[in-house]
Structure formats: C-alpha cells, structure tokens
Amino acid sequence: MSRPAAGVRAPILVVGSVALDSVRTPFGEVTEALGGSASYFSISASHFAPVRMIAVVGDDFPAAHRELFESRGIDLSGLETSAGRTFRWRGEYSVDLGHAHTLETQLNVFSAFHPKLDETHRATPLVFLANIDPDLQLEVLRQVRGAQLTLSDTMNYWIARKPDRVLEVLREVDIALLNEEEARALAGETQLIRAADRLLEQGARSVIIKKGEHGALFQSRDDRFITPAFPVASLSDPTGAGDSFAGGFLGWLSRCGRRDPGAMRQALVAGSVMASIAIEGFSPTRLVEIRREEIAERMQVLHQLVDFDLDPSVLTSNEP
Amino acid sequence: MSRPAAGVRAPILVVGSVALDSVRTPFGEVTEALGGSASYFSISASHFAPVRMIAVVGDDFPAAHRELFESRGIDLSGLETSAGRTFRWRGEYSVDLGHAHTLETQLNVFSAFHPKLDETHRATPLVFLANIDPDLQLEVLRQVRGAQLTLSDTMNYWIARKPDRVLEVLREVDIALLNEEEARALAGETQLIRAADRLLEQGARSVIIKKGEHGALFQSRDDRFITPAFPVASLSDPTGAGDSFAGGFLGWLSRCGRRDPGAMRQALVAGSVMASIAIEGFSPTRLVEIRREEIAERMQVLHQLVDFDLDPSVLTSNEP
Numbered sequence: 001m002s003r004p005a006a007g008v009r010a011p012i013l014v015v016g017s018v019a020l021d022s023v024r025t026p027f028g029e030v031t032e033a034l035g036g037s038a039s040y041f042s043i044s045a046s047h048f049a050p051v052r053m054i055a056v057v058g059d060d061f062p063a064a065h066r067e068l069f070e071s072r073g074i075d076l077s078g079l080e081t082s083a084g085r086t087f088r089w090r091g092e093y094s095v096d097l098g099h100a101h102t103l104e105t106q107l108n109v110f111s112a113f114h115p116k117l118d119e120t121h122r123a124t125p126l127v128f129l130a131n132i133d134p135d136l137q138l139e140v141l142r143q144v145r146g147a148q149l150t151l152s153d154t155m156n157y158w159i160a161r162k163p164d165r166v167l168e169v170l171r172e173v174d175i176a177l178l179n180e181e182e183a184r185a186l187a188g189e190t191q192l193i194r195a196a197d198r199l200l201e202q203g204a205r206s207v208i209i210k211k212g213e214h215g216a217l218f219q220s221r222d223d224r225f226i227t228p229a230f231p232v233a234s235l236s237d238p239t240g241a242g243d244s245f246a247g248g249f250l251g252w253l254s255r256c257g258r259r260d261p262g263a264m265r266q267a268l269v270a271g272s273v274m275a276s277i278a279i280e281g282f283s284p285t286r287l288v289e290i291r292r293e294e295i296a297e298r299m300q301v302l303h304q305l306v307d308f309d310l311d312p313s314v315l316t317s318n319e320p
Numbered sequence: 321m322s323r324p325a326a327g328v329r330a331p332i333l334v335v336g337s338v339a340l341d342s343v344r345t346p347f348g349e350v351t352e353a354l355g356g357s358a359s360y361f362s363i364s365a366s367h368f369a370p371v372r373m374i375a376v377v378g379d380d381f382p383a384a385h386r387e388l389f390e391s392r393g394i395d396l397s398g399l400e401t402s403a404g405r406t407f408r409w410r411g412e413y414s415v416d417l418g419h420a421h422t423l424e425t426q427l428n429v430f431s432a433f434h435p436k437l438d439e440t441h442r443a444t445p446l447v448f449l450a451n452i453d454p455d456l457q458l459e460v461l462r463q464v465r466g467a468q469l470t471l472s473d474t475m476n477y478w479i480a481r482k483p484d485r486v487l488e489v490l491r492e493v494d495i496a497l498l499n500e501e502e503a504r505a506l507a508g509e510t511q512l513i514r515a516a517d518r519l520l521e522q523g524a525r526s527v528i529i530k531k532g533e534h535g536a537l538f539q540s541r542d543d544r545f546i547t548p549a550f551p552v553a554s555l556s557d558p559t560g561a562g563d564s565f566a567g568g569f570l571g572w573l574s575r576c577g578r579r580d581p582g583a584m585r586q587a588l589v590a591g592s593v594m595a596s597i598a599i600e601g602f603s604p605t606r607l608v609e610i611r612r613e614e615i616a617e618r619m620q621v622l623h624q625l626v627d628f629d630l631d632p633s634v635l636t637s638n639e640p
Contacts, residue, residue: 048635096510190416192533193551213512214534215546226535226548226625231513256634265628296635305546306626308585314576315368315616 010148010254011075014041015054015115015140016130016243017087018061018079023282024092027236033283034065035089037130037153040240043284044247044274045128046072047292049254051247052124054078054117054140058086058109068288078121082109093238100239117143126250129173130243131155134165141172149259151250153177153242159185171203177246179210192217196224208249208268210242210275218268223261227268228305230276230298237282241275244287248274248295266299273298330468330574331395334361335374335435335460336450336563337407338381338399343602344412347556353603354385355409357450357473360560363604364567364594365448366392367612369574371567372444374398374437374460378406378429388608398441402429413558420559437463446570449493450563451475454485461492469579471570473497473562479505491523497566499530512537516544528569528588530562530595538588543581547588548625550596550618557602561595564607568594568615586619593618 014037021035038055045051052075059081069076087110090103115136125148129137137152144150150173154166159182166186170176176199184190187198192209196219199207206220215228249271256263273295280286334357341355358375365371372395379401389396407430411420435456445468449457457472464470470493474486479502486506490496496519504510507518512529516539519527526540535548569591576583593615600606 191555211534214531224551224625225628227628228546228548231544235511252634256631262629266631266634269628292635296632299635300630300632303628303630305544308545308547308589308623309582310620310623311576311586312616312620314572314586315612315619 009049010125010257011050011052012045012126012128012250012254013052013054013078013117013121013124013144013147014038014045014128014130014247015136016041016128016132017110017113018053018055018057018065019087019089019110020061021239021283022088022090023237023239025237025282026093026095027234028282030237030282032088034068035239035283036087037132037240037243039065039069040243040278040284040287041128041130041247042069042074043072043287044244044278045251045254046074046247047274047290047295048248048251048270049126051075052078052121054115054121056080056082056087056109056113058082058084061086072288078115078117080116082112084109086110091239115140122146125149126254127151128246128250129153129169130246131158134158134162134169137169138165138172141169149174149250149253151175151177151246153246154182154186156182156185167202170199170207173205175206175208176204177208177210177242179242180212183207183209208271210245212238212241216245216268216272218264220261220264223264225261225265225268227265227272227302230273230302231305232276232280235279238279239282240278240284240287244278244284245271245275248272269299269302270295272302329369330445330577331370331372332365332446332448332570332574333372333374333398333437333441333444333464334358334365334448334450334567335456336361336448336452337430337433338373338375338377338385339407339409339430341559341603342408342410343557343559345557345602346413346415347554348602350557350602352408354388355559355603356407357452357560357563359385359389360563360598360604360607361448361450361567362389362394363392363607364564364598365571365574366394366567367594367610367615368568368571368590369446371395372398372441374435374441376400376402376407376429376433378402378404381406392608398435398437400436402432404429406430411559435460442466445469446574447471448566448570449473449489450566451478454478454482454489457489458485458492461489469494469570469573471495471497471566473566474502476502476505487522490519490527493525495526495528496524497528497530497562499562500532503527503529528591530565532558532561536565536588536592538584540581540584543584545581545585545588547585547592547622550593550622551625552596552600555599558599559602560598560604560607564598564604565591565595568592589619589622590615592622
C-alpha cells in the first residue's frame, strides 16, 4: 500500500447549493432526490481528495443525505441548517438532453444563503465556487486569498443579470468554468475557440469550456487542450454533469499534487470521466458507487480514443 | 530525396460536382467562383496522391479552372463538357456559420449527369462518391467492385427523399461520411455516439461523423476515434469543408500506403487539417496554396491538442 507524503492531498473547499431535485428525462424521473452543485461536486471530488462543503439546507433536509456525505468523508462543518425548507428545483430534459427546462425553483433557505467560512475553510488550498450569485463568489474569493488554485462556475442567469460581476470573478479566479452557451454569451463570439481567446483578452487567466457530448476545451495563456466526452452507454440524467466535472478536475489536481500543464490536461480528462459517470444515473447515485479503478479505466479509454501516431515522413518526402 | 515504392500512391477517383458558387458569409463574398464537391475534394487530395475526376461542366466553364485542376496533376479524362451552363449554387451563411442557406440552385448540365467510367477509372483503388443522387452512387459502386476502399458522402436532401437508397450505399461502401445532422436523421438517434452505433447496426462497415467546429468521429466495428477540429484563426467560408476533409482522408490513406486502424486515425487527422485549410478562404483558394509542410505542422498541432500522459498510479494507490 503506497502512501504519498502527507499534504499531497490538498483539501478542496466547495461553496454552492444543496438541493432536492425533481427531474424528468426521457429515461425516467426522480422526486425530491439529492441535488445541487455542492452535492454533485463534493461526491465527485471525494473519490480523489478531502472535501469541505459550504452550503445551506433547511430543517427538512433528510438525515440520509447528510449521512451519505459523511460516508464519503465530506467535512460538513460549513453545511448550515436554517429554519425553513431546503432549496428545491424541478426540471425536465427534452429528448436531445442538451438543455434543462426549469419547471419550478423554490430557493427557500438558499435565498438568504451567505457563505460563512471559518479559519480552516479559509485556509483550504483548492477552492470551487459553484454557480451562485457572483457577488457571493467575490465575497468568498476575498476570504481565500491564500488559496493555491481557485475555480469558478457560472450560469446564463448571472451572465444576463450581472455580466460585470461575472467578469470580475472570471478575472480573479485561476480558472473559469463555463459551458458553450455561457462562453459564447459572455465573450460575444460564436466560434468556441475564439470565445476562449476573447475571455482571456477580457482578463481570464484560463478557462474551461464544457461542450456536453463534444467534451471540454481548456485554454490558458500557455496551453490549449481538448478532451472528448467519455462515450456513455446509457445516459439517464444530465443534471450535475458540470459540477461532477469540476469535482473530478480539482480532485485530480489535489490527488496528483501537481499544477503544471500536464497535470491540468489529466485533470480535464478526470473531470470528463466524472461527468460521464454522473449522467449515467439520476441524482448522484452513480457517482457514489463508482470505484477509482473504473475512473482510471475510463481515463484510459479517453486516451485511446484520441491517440494517434505522428508520421510526418508521409508528407515531407519530396515525392509529389 | 526518398522515393517510395511505385504503387504506394494509389490513385483516387472522385465522382461529384464541379460548380460555380456565389457565396456570402459574414467575412466576405465571391461570385461564380470555383466550387462543387469534386473540386474541393480533388484539390485537397492532390496534395497527397494522384486524383481522377468524374464530373460534368457546361461549355461556359472557365479555362482557368480547368488549368488549375491540371496544375495540381488532376486527371480530367472523366470531366465531361456538355452543351449548356455549368451547375451554379448561390448561398449564404449566417453569423454562426453552421449552416448554409441556399438562395438558388441551378443544376444546369448537372441535372443530366450520368457518371461515365472508362477502364482506367474503374480500376482506381480508392474511390470517393461525393453527395450526388444515391442511385448514381450505386451505379458507380457496381463499376468499381475491385476498389480497395470506397468512401461515400450524402446530404439531408437525399436522406429525406431516398432514405432506403442512402442506406443501401451506406451498406455497400467501406466508409460512410456524414455530418452530425445527417447521422442523427439517418440513425434516428440524437446522441452522436449512439447514432454511430446505430448506423453500424443498420449495416455500415464504418462511419465518419463530421462535427464541424467539434471535429470528427470515426467508428468501425473494431475502433472508435475522435479528432478535434483544427483551431482556425480566421474562418472565411465553410463551403467545401466536408469534401476537403474527404480529400485529406483518402489522400493520406493513399500516401501512407496502409489501411490499418492506425492509418485510419492519421487519415482522420489529415482530413480535419484539410477541412481547416479550406474554410480559411473562399472557393478552394487556400487549398491550392497550402504546402505539405504546413499540413504536417497542423497535424502536429492537433496531436499536441489532445495528448496527455496517463498516470493511473494517481488513482490506484490504496490511499483513500
């Protein structure tokens, strides 16, 4: 049993939502199942590293969900319980599964959510700001100035309402995570590669653009990397794919203990794999049961999916 | 100067259209410029191998275009000249550049096109059937029974009108080339990976699905491969991207002299590169001027874009 040096597994802080989701897709439905960005993220990341969660639930939050988090070793000292009902979301996906159609959002206790970080939380080296109000994201960022690496998510809702604040977050974090539509909207560019370039011109240090079934693109000032999506055999529910991606991404960086471009590439692949696992089930069910060996196998499949030998001699001989 | 064994550069036959295109995109426009599937394909493939063209033009076809083909060493013995006007297409692209909006199609002499193959044409080892009427594609296929490798293209127009004939072509060729929408329509599946699987169930030996800015997917009974699109700095006109892709794909297979899965992967990358070159200019202007060294460089960029080191030990240690 190999035991890496203590401190290699840098803890990860997530600030986001814990919700009860009712979701219908062409492949089934669930009612008031565990959901929310912090839930998907932390269960995904927990396969790689210690996770600390900052979120709020109501006093109706089922003990079983709390126990699930605890069974994954997730530190719940930042999971506040407020008087009232837990955040609820109800949505459905059409047959193309590309977009969630929100049927109902009950913010409940989440409407007054104000992240409270103690000393330990503030000293966490890796930080994920899930798609909450950018003003709250900025508040958290000011408290974790010493973090080694910060990753933010956002959503069209905030890009439409607070574009300047979203851009401020984008400039302050190390990596900004967006999906295709968000990147196009924020950058004002339809071609994704140009959108990524534009976001860097707008001040981002690096961005990850999630492209759904087409994979993900990483763009920094020094590197550009593309990974396809892992080809899932049975898609059930796309909810939480992006947060599970983020969990795999930061989880890998923590676990491998490196922050160089090569590690970023591996982390993107790990993120892609965790997203593929999340969408195979409703709620984070598949994320809970997956074994690390399967994660490693899927990373190998993705490697095999894109690998080819370069043979420049075929082209550079002088033969016409 | 290395000179590969004679016969390694297997000639390639293309059956398709030669047209005069008037195209407008957000980046410019051209009027009655050289276009057509056989034009893009043959100029693209001519960087790799000898090409023989089967097509028809009217007696108004500019001598300069014929000379351009000849300067690329393209065998025009199958380029028929009929009394009448050359096929004309007029279209425009909106800002997202995803779809051509056809403003006018004048088939002219192309409406009576009936591919005529002589003995040399019929003995060509590599064959590309561009997106003509599937009945004509089947006629050609019956004449090239001895071909080493056949590749077909199609379009939504034929999938809507003659789905059974399109499927018949798909079953008879070695590789069927489709774009995303065509694959979804023909397979009746929205997820592309499932659409590819379904096309194989429907009898295809292997398929290539072109995904525009997201690259291309190759799926055979034994292999699956994904290449991203080459990130172009300045997109001008998407017309001919698919045919240029096909030219690079078959051209590479001819030039490398192999047909194994590794060669198919390289060929897909070469195809992706040729598509990226085509769309940087209007008409096949950029395809004409590109040097083989640049093609090799772009293949290297694509390799670098997807390459990552596997490090399973990060995950498989027993440390929690």
